[in-house]
Amino acid sequence: MDFDSYDLDPIFYDEMFLADGSSRVACRQLHEALLDLSAEELASIQERVTRSFSNEGITFTVYGDAEADERIIPVDCVPRVLSNADWRHLESGLAQRLRTLNLFLEDVYDEAKVVADGVIPADVVYSCPQYRTQMRGFSAPNGTWVSICGTDLIRTNDGFRVLEDNLRVPSGVSYMIANRKAVKARFRHLYRTSRVQDVEHYGSILLETLREMSPRDHSSPSVALLTPGVYNSAFYEHMFLAGEIGAYLVEGRDLLVDGGIVYMRTTKGLRRVDVIYRRVDDDFIDPLAFRPDSMLGVPGLLDAYKRGNVALVNAPGTGVADDKSVYAYVTDMVRYYLGEEPILENVETFLCRRPEDLEYTLDNLEHLVVKRVGESGGYGMLVGPHATPRERREYAKQVRADPADFISQPTLALSRSPCLVGDRFEPRHVDLRPFVLCGRETRIVPGAFCRVALRRGSLVVNSSQGGGGKDLWVLEE
Amino acid sequence: MLARSAQGLYWMSRYLERASHLCRLLQLQTEALVDRPIREIHFGWSRIYGSVSRQPPVGDLDWIDSDDYTLADSYTLADDLTFERANPGSVWSCLALGRENARQMRQCISAEMWTHLNLTYLRVQKLEIQDIWRVSPESFYAETVEESETFAGVAAATMYRDEGWRFVQLGRAIERAQLTTLLLLSQIEAGERAEHHFDADWTSLLRLYHAFEAYSRRFSVEVDPGQVLDLLATDPRLPGSLCRSLDSAAAELAAIGAGPHPGASDATRRLAGRLAALVNYDWPDSEDREALLRQINRYCWDLHQLVTDTYFDYPVEDLSTL
Numbered sequence: 001m002d003f004d005s006y007d008l009d010p011i012f013y014d015e016m017f018l019a020d021g022s023s024r025v026a027c028r029q030l031h032e033a034l035l036d037l038s039a040e041e042l043a044s045i046q047e048r049v050t051r052s053f054s055n056e057g058i059t060f061t062v063y064g065d066a067e068a069d070e071r072i073i074p075v076d077c078v079p080r081v082l083s084n085a086d087w088r089h090l091e092s093g094l095a096q097r098l099r100t101l102n103l104f105l106e107d108v109y110d111e112a113k114v115v116a117d118g119v120i121p122a123d124v125v126y127s128c129p130q131y132r133t134q135m136r137g138f139s140a141p142n143g144t145w146v147s148i149c150g151t152d153l154i155r156t157n158d159g160f161r162v163l164e165d166n167l168r169v170p171s172g173v174s175y176m177i178a179n180r181k182a183v184k185a186r187f188r189h190l191y192r193t194s195r196v197q198d199v200e201h202y203g204s205i206l207l208e209t210l211r212e213m214s215p216r217d218h219s220s221p222s223v224a225l226l227t228p229g230v231y232n233s234a235f236y237e238h239m240f241l242a243g244e245i246g247a248y249l250v251e252g253r254d255l256l257v258d259g260g261i262v263y264m265r266t267t268k269g270l271r272r273v274d275v276i277y278r279r280v281d282d283d284f285i286d287p288l289a290f291r292p293d294s295m296l297g298v299p300g301l302l303d304a305y306k307r308g309n310v311a312l313v314n315a316p317g318t319g320v321a322d323d324k325s326v327y328a329y330v331t332d333m334v335r336y337y338l339g340e341e342p343i344l345e346n347v348e349t350f351l352c353r354r355p356e357d358l359e360y361t362l363d364n365l366e367h368l369v370v371k372r373v374g375e376s377g378g379y380g381m382l383v384g385p386h387a388t389p390r391e392r393r394e395y396a397k398q399v400r401a402d403p404a405d406f407i408s409q410p411t412l413a414l415s416r417s418p419c420l421v422g423d424r425f426e427p428r429h430v431d432l433r434p435f436v437l438c439g440r441e442t443r444i445v446p447g448a449f450c451r452v453a454l455r456r457g458s459l460v461v462n463s464s465q466g467g468g469g470k471d472l473w474v475l476e477e
Numbered sequence: 478m479l480a481r482s483a484q485g486l487y488w489m490s491r492y493l494e495r496a497s498h499l500c501r502l503l504q505l506q507t508e509a510l511v512d513r514p515i516r517e518i519h520f521g522w523s524r525i526y527g528s529v530s531r532q533p534p535v536g537d538l539d540w541i542d543s544d545d546y547t548l549a550d551s552y553t554l555a556d557d558l559t560f561e562r563a564n565p566g567s568v569w570s571c572l573a574l575g576r577e578n579a580r581q582m583r584q585c586i587s588a589e590m591w592t593h594l595n596l597t598y599l600r601v602q603k604l605e606i607q608d609i610w611r612v613s614p615e616s617f618y619a620e621t622v623e624e625s626e627t628f629a630g631v632a633a634a635t636m637y638r639d640e641g642w643r644f645v646q647l648g649r650a651i652e653r654a655q656l657t658t659l660l661l662l663s664q665i666e667a668g669e670r671a672e673h674h675f676d677a678d679w680t681s682l683l684r685l686y687h688a689f690e691a692y693s694r695r696f697s698v699e700v701d702p703g704q705v706l707d708l709l710a711t712d713p714r715l716p717g718s719l720c721r722s723l724d725s726a727a728a729e730l731a732a733i734g735a736g737p738h739p740g741a742s743d744a745t746r747r748l749a750g751r752l753a754a755l756v757n758y759d760w761p762d763s764e765d766r767e768a769l770l771r772q773i774n775r776y777c778w779d780l781h782q783l784v785t786d787t788y789f790d791y792p793v794e795d796l797s798t799l
Contacts, residue, residue, distance in 0.1 A: 001785045023786070054599065055592060055595065055596060056591075056592060056595070057583075057591070057595045064606045087765060154646075228581070230577075230581050239580075239581070239583050239584055242584050243583065243584035248479050248482075249479075249481060249482075250481075251586055253481070254479055254480070254481050258795065258798075263798055264479060265479065265480040265481070266478060266479055266480055266799070267478055267479075267480050267640060267644075267733070267736060267737075267789075268484045268735075268736065268737060268795055268799060269736070269737035269796055269797070269798065269799050270737070270793060270799060271798070271799045272798060274797070410604070413495075439552070
């Protein structure tokens with residue numbers, strides 16, 4: 001199928017094509033393979049990719065539906081290809097960033113030198129709801145607060161940028177693997193000859209990381225994955241990962257704490273748990289320490305963690321480091337903690353808590369993306385250029401009412417990647433979320449959950465907001 | 478294994494067995510709609526509703542006296558038992574619940590089991606009674622039964638024989654025993670209400686358990702209700718017989734072994750043994766089979782409760798840790 005009608009807009013970096021319409025070196029093989037396939041063949045490939053998801057029950061749940069609906073994340077069958085050089089650049093940048101964020105967390109719950117030295121204002125840190133006073137004075141084992149991080153990256157004509165660090169309970173890694181399994185089987189020959197780096201061993205690397213976090217020096221610690229349960233949007237992923245790493249998939253009601261030790265209820269009685277990969281937010285993990293109305297939590301869990309009897313991955317309190325206001329200071333933190341220049345830049349960010357930034361934001365709403373500091377998943381944000389004047393006016397009111405709750409960023413020219421839309425290829429905006437693991441050492445699987453804004457022109461890639469996925473191929477050298 | 482996982486597998490198995498049992502009954506019943514006399518069809522519906530302890534949506538079945546009514550009502554009755562979302566015992570509900578338990582315990586069953594079950598669910602999930610009724614409802618039931626038997630085969634071929642497997646088998650055995658006692662009781666009651674004894678009512682029961690050939694070989698082609706009951710209750714060579722289900726429940730419990738409280742596990746195993754003994758040793762000399770069946774059914778309920786208390790919802794106070 002040809003690309004004759006494919007729209008190349010110089011404003012947007014195209015993942016497959018150069019400005020003159022020739023394909024980028026890394027994409028050459030894929031491009032040729034796509035040209036060779038007929039529209040019918042591509043349609044059948046797409047159909048089989050989609051069907052494999054439904055047959056295997058790879059689903060997510062959408063919040064706010066009357067019935068908790070199981071839905072399938074739409075997957076576009078055309079892979080996105082990343083050159084090895086691009087990947088190595090990202091890899092070193094991501095490792096540098098996670099090292100910094102762990103140092104920040106260790107510092108901010110201890111002496112907070114970063115505040116004393118004026119790198120980040122005190123109110124930005126301490127007014128953040130994710131700053132957990134319960135963690136004050138606590139030092140995480142090995143200084144590892146964040147063991148599992150999913151960083152959102154975008155690419156523009158100026159290169160890669162970090163859009164967001166997800167340091168609490170990042171999700172999406174199961175789709176990285178599911179997309180790979182579904183797509184590679186449909187492009188058998190191309191996949192083999194393209195020399196794509198493997199991602200399907202993620203589970204074994206995750207397990208290694210979790211084992212390294214075990215408080216008991218144990219060659220096979222008992223590992224549990226704590227899920228909020230089947231109604232959580234990422235339940236499929238919890239179940240999938242538990243299977244990949246051979247962990248018990250537990251809910252709060254399966255666990256109990258006695259004498260500072262965590263146990264789970266088995267058919268033979270109570271069995272000690274060493275490592276908990278928790279996919280439950282801080283607020284809900286322990287009703288004694290956090291929200292008392294939590295039904296999902298385990299009373300006494302935080303105490304057991306602080307006593308060093310169980311590993312919690314990630315540690316409670318990491319949310320202060322991926323807060324949307326704190327984010328604006330991460331590149332300064334890299335310089336402060338490591339004395340290095342940041343390899344990956346941030347997106348320019350205006351903090352509405354600063355009067356001059358507020359003024360700028362309100363004056364330029366039609367060019368900016370405005371986000372609530374505490375929201376995620378694409379909820380509660382305004383994409384200025386796509387909003388009506390009335391929507392902007394309404395939103396401005398909210399911003400004025402509580403400026404500290406908002407940040408704004410220029411509307412980014414997210415790169416675009418060809419997608420199969422009906423019987424032709426059309427460009428769609430994409431981002432990527434690679435996963436960084438950190439136990440005693442840092443490990444990154446060469447791949448990512450690549451998200452696609454499937455609606456034409458849309459910049460919102462979140463699965464809850466009509467986004468889909470793509471397989472991302474990182475090539476060998 | 479995790480107590481909640483064991484419970485999920487146990488329930489998955491129970492729900493799927495329930496769905497498959499009901500489909501077998503409905504397959505026979507919809508086949509009968511083609512050419513059997515109205516009286517027999519009527520008997521069939523009474524038997525089914527009696528065995529699931531449910532009030533039919535058309536009210537009391539006994540007043541039915543015209544052909545047209547029975548056939549029109551059959552549509553309503555089949556819908557109620559097959560696709561009624563609000564009926565927790567309908568085929569649709571049982572499949573959905575079985576699949577939901579499997580979905581939550583996916584890491585405890587084989588990938589092949591999950592895929593097979595999910596495909597069955599996806600097929601049935603969107604159907605309504607009108608989709609199956611016009612052409613051949615019996616083939617819908619036959620296919621669903623076949624899929625459930627394939628599921629059992631896939632499980633046998635692929636599932637690791639760990640504790641989870643034991644709970645799958647235990648759930649199936651207890652569910653089968655319960656369904657069989659309820660069906661036999663319903664058969665006896667429906668038979669007592671009829672004025673005459675009809676062979677056809679008993680042959681259909683034999684066919685339901687794939688036992689017609691076995692019966693003719695062991696006894697004769699003339700059907701004797703007492704002998705039918707004997708065969709279905711006590712013949713260890715018959716796959717669906719009551720004694721096989723109860724023996725299997727006892728064997729699975731022995732294999733699972735002690736739970737957290739040894740006293741409770743012993744009581745559970747004793748009850749399972751007593752149940753098996755009721756069919757194996759008390760049945761042949763029993764004067765009142767109906768009363769015995771009632772007792773077996775009651776014990777089945779108790780056994781379910783004991784299994785739950787012993788392995789799933791046990792108290793944790795004063796418990797030593799592993």
